[in-house]
Amino acid sequence: MNRCYFCKACGSGCPFVSLMDFPPFGIIRLVQLGFRQEALESTAIWVCVNCNTCASQCPNNIDIAAVMKALCTLALKERAAIKEMDIINFHLEVLRSLERYGRTHKVGILFRHNLLTGKWFKDLDVGLKLLSKRKLDLFPSRVENREEVSRLFRPYWKIYAR
Amino acid sequence: MELIEYSYFPGCSMVTTSMESNLSLMQACQVLGLKLAELEDWNCCGSSSAAIVDPKLGFNLACRNLSLASPERPLLVVCPRCLHQLRQAHLKLKENRQVRRAQERRWNRPISPDLEIVHFLEPVVKLGSRKLRQHLARPLTGLKVAPYYGCTLFRPPALRKQWYYLGELEGILRLLGAETVSQGLMQRCCGSFLSVLRPTMVSELVNQIIASALASGADCLVTVCALCQLNLEMRTTLEPRLPIFHFSEILALALGAADYEDWFSRHLVDPHPLLGRRGLI
Numbered sequence: 001m002n003r004c005y006f007c008k009a010c011g012s013g014c015p016f017v018s019l020m021d022f023p024p025f026g027i028i029r030l031v032q033l034g035f036r037q038e039a040l041e042s043t044a045i046w047v048c049v050n051c052n053t054c055a056s057q058c059p060n061n062i063d064i065a066a067v068m069k070a071l072c073t074l075a076l077k078e079r080a081a082i083k084e085m086d087i088i089n090f091h092l093e094v095l096r097s098l099e100r101y102g103r104t105h106k107v108g109i110l111f112r113h114n115l116l117t118g119k120w121f122k123d124l125d126v127g128l129k130l131l132s133k134r135k136l137d138l139f140p141s142r143v144e145n146r147e148e149v150s151r152l153f154r155p156y157w158k159i160y161a162r
Numbered sequence: 163m164e165l166i167e168y169s170y171f172p173g174c175s176m177v178t179t180s181m182e183s184n185l186s187l188m189q190a191c192q193v194l195g196l197k198l199a200e201l202e203d204w205n206c207c208g209s210s211s212a213a214i215v216d217p218k219l220g221f222n223l224a225c226r227n228l229s230l231a232s233p234e235r236p237l238l239v240v241c242p243r244c245l246h247q248l249r250q251a252h253l254k255l256k257e258n259r260q261v262r263r264a265q266e267r268r269w270n271r272p273i274s275p276d277l278e279i280v281h282f283l284e285p286v287v288k289l290g291s292r293k294l295r296q297h298l299a300r301p302l303t304g305l306k307v308a309p310y311y312g313c314t315l316f317r318p319p320a321l322r323k324q325w326y327y328l329g330e331l332e333g334i335l336r337l338l339g340a341e342t343v344s345q346g347l348m349q350r351c352c353g354s355f356l357s358v359l360r361p362t363m364v365s366e367l368v369n370q371i372i373a374s375a376l377a378s379g380a381d382c383l384v385t386v387c388a389l390c391q392l393n394l395e396m397r398t399t400l401e402p403r404l405p406i407f408h409f410s411e412i413l414a415l416a417l418g419a420a421d422y423e424d425w426f427s428r429h430l431v432d433p434h435p436l437l438g439r440r441g442l443i
Binding site: 019047050063121126129130156162 | 167174177178179180181204205206210211212213215216217219222223226269313314316318319320348350351352354355356358359360361367392396425428429430432436
């Protein structure tokens, strides 16, 4: 990470920089200078989808997306004051689906996510269109040996229950 | 015809939101002599949410899949995100014997360090031009295609030394008779899961990608990623709407598959008018 000389190539290429409080190079700088809290509480780390555009443009070969991901894990563990709660809740909803079925069940995830965020009818039109095109399955596709998968998730709910 | 056997990892999207990609893949593989045996009791590859919440969790999920795969035949993956996750996990197991032993104990099954993990593009490229031409039943003459790779096939840093995919879609599509146009944003990210959480922003992004294809004169886009295909069709607000095809659909169509109605009826942007105009269906 100390290889970063602040050329800002990552920030210029990032498709999601407009949604971030700090651009990718800003996050790297925060970490370099030891602004731990600011980095863990930033919106940028949650907006990042790990498309790796930044890393493929970095002249110093820094895996910036991996840094973002590591900060997300740390922020959850340390219960930092996170602003993008809807994104975290979405991820946790996906985890619940994986724990239950071993695979993602999109209808369940989206439905529970909308319930939790209080936007009951958000994207209802899109959802119905997807259903009519047989793109969403009401019933999940699931793993047979569920215990083998679900035991991976148990330790997490102790950490992430809020 | 000599059959080449593969274990097949479909991934969550291929069995739900992009069933059409799965169906057409089966058709294409049958014609090309690639025999796919679905990986028994596979689970989510562990990318995206699991890996964001905790990379260790994502790694464990990927390792369970690897422990189910027979070392006798390569593991074929279609979703770039799954490919990335499974390959990255496998590299880690290959490099570190202790980590591999720990995972073998966890799943109580051996994991081969020599397991080969391939993307669907690889066997198609390896078959070579002669074999593809030999099976070409419906040349895609007159179809102007913009190949769209998405972000994940474009070498994430952990996989820099692996197979380089850029240019291969163009090569295959031209062999199939299509005209390919180059567009500037063919590796731009489609928005991934933000499509659910920040739809307005993703609409802008998707529109940029499609506008760039339109500007280079494309009739349609061809993707190798199920999520890209969905996001591009679902979130665009541009008119007229360009059809977005899965690579496996366009391949199976060119190879003469007959059950395309079942795939195309699942598209949000109807591809019939375009394919009709070009005399392909």
